Amino acid sequence: xxxxxxxxxxxxxxxxxxxxxxxxxxxxxxxxxxxxxxxxxxxxxxxxxxxxxxxxxxxxxxxxxxxxxxxxxxxxxxxxxxxxxxxxxxxxxxxxxxxxxxxxxxxxxxxxxxxxxxxxxxxxxxxxxxxxxxxxxxxxxxxxxxxxxxxxxxxxxxxxxxxxxxxxxxxxxxxxxxxxxxxxxxxxxxxxxxxxxxxxxxxxxxxxxxxxxxxxxxxxxxxxxxxxxxxxxxxxxxxxxxxxxxxxxxxxxxxxxxxxxxxxxxxxxxxxxxxxxxxxxxxxxxxxxxxxxxxxxxxxxxxxxxxxxxxxxxxxxxxxxxxxxxxxxxxxxxxxxxxxxxxxx
Amino acid sequence: xxxxxxxxxxxxxxxxxxxxxxxxxxxxxxxxxxxxxxxxxxxxxxxxxxxxxxxxxxxxxxxxxxxxxxxxxxxxxxxxxxxxxxxxxxxxxxxxxxxxxxxxxxxxxxxxxxxxxxxxxxxxxxxxxxxxxxxxxxxxxxxxxxxxxxxxxxxxxxxxxxxxxxxxxxxxxxxxxxxxxxxxxxxxxxxxxxxxxxxxxxxxxxxxxxxxxxxxxxxxxxxxxxxxxxxxxxxxxxxxxxxxxxxxxxxxxxxxxxxxxxxxxxxxxxxxxxxxxxxxxxxxxxxxxxxxxxxxxxxxxxxxxxxxxxxxxxxxxxxxxxxxxxxxxxxxxxxxxxxxxxxxxxxxxxxxxxxxxxxxxxxxxxxxxxxxxxx
Numbered sequence: 001x002x003x004x005x006x007x008x009x010x011x012x013x014x015x016x017x018x019x020x021x022x023x024x025x026x027x028x029x030x031x032x033x034x035x036x037x038x039x040x041x042x043x044x045x046x047x048x049x050x051x052x053x054x055x056x057x058x059x060x061x062x063x064x065x066x067x068x069x070x071x072x073x074x075x076x077x078x079x080x081x082x083x084x085x086x087x088x089x090x091x092x093x094x095x096x097x098x099x100x101x102x103x104x105x106x107x108x109x110x111x112x113x114x115x116x117x118x119x120x121x122x123x124x125x126x127x128x129x130x131x132x133x134x135x136x137x138x139x140x141x142x143x144x145x146x147x148x149x150x151x152x153x154x155x156x157x158x159x160x161x162x163x164x165x166x167x168x169x170x171x172x173x174x175x176x177x178x179x180x181x182x183x184x185x186x187x188x189x190x191x192x193x194x195x196x197x198x199x200x201x202x203x204x205x206x207x208x209x210x211x212x213x214x215x216x217x218x219x220x221x222x223x224x225x226x227x228x229x230x231x232x233x234x235x236x237x238x239x240x241x242x243x244x245x246x247x248x249x250x251x252x253x254x255x256x257x258x259x260x261x262x263x264x265x266x267x268x269x270x271x272x273x274x275x276x277x278x279x280x281x282x283x284x285x286x287x288x289x290x291x292x293x294x295x296x297x298x299x300x301x302x303x304x305x306x307x308x309x310x311x312x313x314x315x316x317x318x319x320x321x322x323x324x325x326x327x328x329x330x331x332x333x334x335x336x337x338x339x340x341x342x343x344x345x
Numbered sequence: 346x347x348x349x350x351x352x353x354x355x356x357x358x359x360x361x362x363x364x365x366x367x368x369x370x371x372x373x374x375x376x377x378x379x380x381x382x383x384x385x386x387x388x389x390x391x392x393x394x395x396x397x398x399x400x401x402x403x404x405x406x407x408x409x410x411x412x413x414x415x416x417x418x419x420x421x422x423x424x425x426x427x428x429x430x431x432x433x434x435x436x437x438x439x440x441x442x443x444x445x446x447x448x449x450x451x452x453x454x455x456x457x458x459x460x461x462x463x464x465x466x467x468x469x470x471x472x473x474x475x476x477x478x479x480x481x482x483x484x485x486x487x488x489x490x491x492x493x494x495x496x497x498x499x500x501x502x503x504x505x506x507x508x509x510x511x512x513x514x515x516x517x518x519x520x521x522x523x524x525x526x527x528x529x530x531x532x533x534x535x536x537x538x539x540x541x542x543x544x545x546x547x548x549x550x551x552x553x554x555x556x557x558x559x560x561x562x563x564x565x566x567x568x569x570x571x572x573x574x575x576x577x578x579x580x581x582x583x584x585x586x587x588x589x590x591x592x593x594x595x596x597x598x599x600x601x602x603x604x605x606x607x608x609x610x611x612x613x614x615x616x617x618x619x620x621x622x623x624x625x626x627x628x629x630x631x632x633x634x635x636x637x638x639x640x641x642x643x644x645x646x647x648x649x650x651x652x653x654x655x656x657x658x659x660x661x662x663x664x665x666x667x668x669x670x671x672x673x674x675x676x677x678x679x680x681x682x683x684x685x686x687x688x689x690x691x692x693x694x695x696x697x698x699x700x701x702x703x704x705x706x707x708x709x710x711x712x713x714x715x716x717x718x719x720x
Contacts, residue, residue, distance in 0.1 A: 057715070059367045120364045168364055226363050229356035281413075 030143050031093070031136055034085035041082040042340040043151040044072070044333065045141040049088075049133045050155045052126030060120065060169050061318065067326030068154045068314065072333050084144060084151075086136035088129070089177060093139065096180040097173055097208055102164040106171065119166040131171045134158065138174035138269070138313055142182050145311035146267060149345050150304055152336050154329075156313025157271040159202035160227065167204070168226060174313065175269050176208045179215050182267055189214050193265035195299060196233075197252065198273025198315040199283035200225050206233035216263050220251060222276070222284045235259070241284040245291030248276065252295060260306055268303050272296050272332040273315025274325075281318040289331065296335035304343050312336065362674040371698070372713040373671065374411045376428040380404065381707045383625060383688045384443045386452070388467060390694065391415060392431060393701060394452060395709065396440035403440055405454070405475050407432035407467055410711055414699075428709065432468040434475030441625065444493040446501045451478075451517065453503050457490030457625075459483055460507040464517065481520060485511035487533075489624070494537040494545060504537055504545060504559075512537065512547050514559050524559040528567075535624045540581050540603060548579035550624050552591060554606060568606035571599040576621065580639065582631035590639055590653075592629045594621045597660070600653055611656035613663035618645035619686070628689050634697040638666065642687035646673040648702045650714070667714050672704035 036043060050065040072078045094103055105111055111123050121127050137153045144151035158170035166172070179192040192215045196202035201221040209215040216234045223238035230236070237251060260268075274292055275283035287295070296312075303310045312332050319325040339345075366373055380403065382395035391410050397403030408428040441457030445467075452465045452475075460483025467475050483491060487507035494504040502523060506512030512526035512534070532549040539545045540556075547555040552570025570577060574593035582588045587603035588610065596615040601608060621627045627643030632650075642648045649665035656663065676685040685706045693699035699713045 057719075118361055118364055120367060167360070226360060227356075228359045228363075229353060 030084070031087045031089075031139050032084055032143075033087055034083075036082060036084050039081045041078065042333075042337050042345075043084055043141070043144045043148055044069070044078055044082050045084045045086055045137045045144065045151060045153040046155075047086055047133045047137055050130055050137065052124065052130040054127075055122065059318075061320075061322055061325055063322050064317070064326045064329060065155050067322060068329045068333070071323075071326055071330050072154075075330075077330070077334055077337055084140060086133060086140040089132045089135040089139060089172070093177055093181055094132070094135065094172060096184075097163060097176045098161075099164045106166075111166075115165055118168075119171055120169045121166075121171065127171065131158070135172050135174040135177050138178045138311070139181055141311040141313070142178045142267060142269060142309075145309040146182070147309075149309055149343075150300065150311075150336055150340060152312045152333050154314060154333075157196075157198055157273055157315030159196055159198065159205045159271060159315075160200070161204045162207055168200070169316075170204060173204045173208060175202070175271060176205050178311070179205075179209070179267075179269060183212075183214050190266040191263065192216070193259065193263055193268045194218065194271070195256065195268060196220070196271040196273075196315075197276070197295065197299070198271050199275040199280065199285055200273075200316060201227065201230050201236065201238075202233060202271065203227050203229070203231040206231040206236075209234075216259070216265065218255065218259060220248075220255075224284055225282065239285065242286050243276075244286045245288055245294070248285065248287055248291060249294055249298065253298065256299065256302055260303065260308065265308055268308050268310040270299055270303075270310055270312045270332075271315040272299075272312050274317040274328045274331065275315070277317070277328060279319060279324070281320070282316075283318070289328065292328065292331045293335050296332045297338060300336055300339045301342065304339055304345070358674060362670065366671070368715070369667075369717070370712050370714055372414050372711075374414055374427070374711045375671065375675070376408075376709045376711075378406075378703075378707040378709055381688060381705050382703045382709070383439075383441055385689055385691045385701050385703055385709070386443045386445050387691065387694060388445045388450075388452070393691075394443055394445065394467070395703065396436060396443055396454070398439040398441055398457070400439060403436045403438070405434045405436055405440060405443070405452075405465065406430050407475065408709075414711060414713070428711075430473075432473050432475045434465065434468075434477070436463065436477075441490045442493050444495050444503065446495045446503065446517065447497040449501050451501055453481075453493055453495070453505070453517075455491040455493060455505070458488070460485050460487045460491045460505070460511065462491065462493070462503070462505055481505075481515055481517075483507065483511075484513050485531075487511070489533045492534045492537040494539050496539040496542060498542070504539065506534060506537065506547070508533055509547055509549050509553070509555060524562075526555065526557055527562065527564050528555060533624065535578050536580070538581050540583075540587050546579065546581050546589065546603075548577070548591075550576055552577035552593065554579055554589065554591070556603065556606065566606065568601075571601070571609060572597045576624070578624070578627050578629045580629050580631050583633060588631070590629060590631065592627070592641060594627070596644060598651075598663070600656065609658065611653060611658055612660035613651075613653070613656050614660050615641070615644060615649075615651070615663055619643065625688075626686075628687075630690070630692055632692050632697070633694050634692075640690060640692065640700065642690045642702065646670075646684060646686060648672075648687055648690050648700065667717060669700070669702060669710070669712055669714065671710050671712065672702065672706070672708055675708065676704065676706045 160168035160170035161173035276285040278286040514524035557565035576594040690702035
């Protein structure tokens with residue numbers, strides 16, 4: 001009943017039209033501004049506030065988030081009806097991973113110059129807001145995945161954020177917040193497997209869960225890429241520069257099945273970073289568009305076939321051609337659509 | 346032995362710098378040579394020569410710049426982010442000076458031990474070998490190396506000499522001496538540079554600069570050192586309004602107009618962290634495509650870019666517009682080894698903010714910096 005209250009009390013944000021068809025199944029509710037339980041298509045999680053203004057010429061491709069959604073709609077891969085809208089992540093949700101001091105300073109703008117430099121972002125209210133929405137998006141994607149089997153955010157993958165500081169364009173660790181929340185939100189502790197295929201090691205996530213047996217962190221990354229200072233995931237596969245599609249795919253295939261078999265997760269969070277692509281400005285690997293598609297399809301199909309819910313985030317990608325980058329990020333959504341179809345979901 | 350904490354701190358510094366560099370550079374590519382180089386010489390818009398300077402045998406390499414850097418709009422088509430070795434050869438001794446003869450595939454080198462020159466064929470498409478084709482005897486008994494200058498001309502010629510008394514223009518094909526600089530002083534040279542097809546500057550380590558013309562045997566215009574210091578470096582800018590900068594080992598920078606070397610257009614005092622003692626310690630170079638900007642390496646562990654726009658006749662402290670710290674950041678050893686230093690650097694001839702720099706640890710960087718004032 002508290003759930004119902006939460007959804008209906010937000011009448012400012014939800015129009016009457018959208019309320020039609022809202023159902024509650026088995027008392028589950030979502031951290032959402034807009035739910036799409038009536039839609040039978042692949043759930044996509046997106047918020048217009050995933051973006052904020054950045055100084056001109058800033059290196060972070062902020063514009064990619066809405067463009068990912070746009071190109072999926074334009075190419076008719078998805079329709080608007082599939083798009084779920086997340087709530088902003090509350091301090092409570094964030095506080096399960098991040099320290100109170102950091103959160104207070106972060107939200108109120110008391111991050112000093114040196115700390116800001118390491119994140120790559122100048123502090124602004126906008127950046128705080130967008131990071132919180134992004135984290136909320138990953139949480140919602142995980143919640144929806146638990147119910148529908150598969151869900152994809154159009155953002156997420158901020159795996160360099162540590163409990164008390166941000167780093168490398170990551171200010172809050174969305175994967176960790178989602179994992180922590182979902183791990184504890186049911187009567188029996190859930191086991192969460194985080195598969196991070198971004199070209200940079202998921203160091204923040206590895207650190208956060210190093211002593212948590214219910215969360216398994218698995219990262220495949222290029223050894224020579226940032227960060228130089230690596231953490232220890234539960235399974236780290238450090239690959240050489242220049243690795244191409246075939247070898248990369250066989251590396252993933254070498255480990256994912258046995259991990260699923262032995263760890264037996266209740267939920268899988270998948271960081272489908274596209275920075276292993278050969279055109280990526282920062283990544284040092286050589287995957288092609290095909291390679292990324294095959295990778296994502298393989299991961300999602302393998303997991304879904306075992307009946308394990310999987311939520312995906314787009315992870316990292318760096319290119320000054322925003323349209324190409326957005327298209328690349330949309331590969332995971334296209335592969336997910338295919339898996340959705342193939343598995344009769 | 347470096348402790349674990351120190352190793353972690355160094356890693357942190359590297360990570361901090363990497364994130365910082367995303368903002369301060371449009372492009373940055375790092376390459377590691379097996380042996381450090383003291384020279385970087387353009388052989389085309391896309392290729393440079395580097396060479397070792399150890400006492401024995403040394404490699405001479407022609408490297409192609411990362412295609413990703415050069416591509417600009419079509420960056421997506423170019424995966425290559427590394428330098429590529431396109432030609433290579435061996436020198437019997439150190440290579441302290443290397444000059445490409447424009448319009449040819451020839452290069453001329455000097456080993457810094459005497460004034461003899463070696464001639465090289467840099468190779469064409471059908472070979473990857475750089476081979477020695479001959480030598481030119483030096484013009485003087487000298488313990489310092491020769492400086493070398495060349496410009497586009499109908500028949501390949503090279504201007505060279507180790508001292509102001511022994512500068513000559515030699516035709517490569519015949520070995521014939523076409524011109525000799527008539528100067529009595531035997532001051533070691535810090536640089537030789539053509540400022541037009543026939544006019545050139547012979548700059549001495551003591552700060553004296555001679556402006557001469559290869560068409561005439563008349564004595565050159567001599568300009569005495571612009572200040573009290575015993576070690577100076579000089580560069581002349583290209584273009585109609587030729588500016589000459591002279592920089593001393595104590596950091597005094599004096600800018601003069603070529604046609605009025607006796608006066609100074611402006612001056613400044615640069616901060617010096619190291620104590621340069623040898624001519625090869627410092628490189629100073631005008632930016633070919635950025636008006637009024639010049640670069641200097643050797644006064645600190647960094648390559649520094651200065652903008653002379655605000656400089657006045659009265660010398661004032663000047664701060665760099667930009668500093669490239671890449672070499673010192675990535676060379677943190679913590680094992681007590683000598684700090685690395687920049688051995689040389691050059692500007693790209695056309696791209697306004699692209700430079701190449703090399704350091705004593707064998708690193709070679711090519712970087713395209715963002716003007717901090719536009720950020």
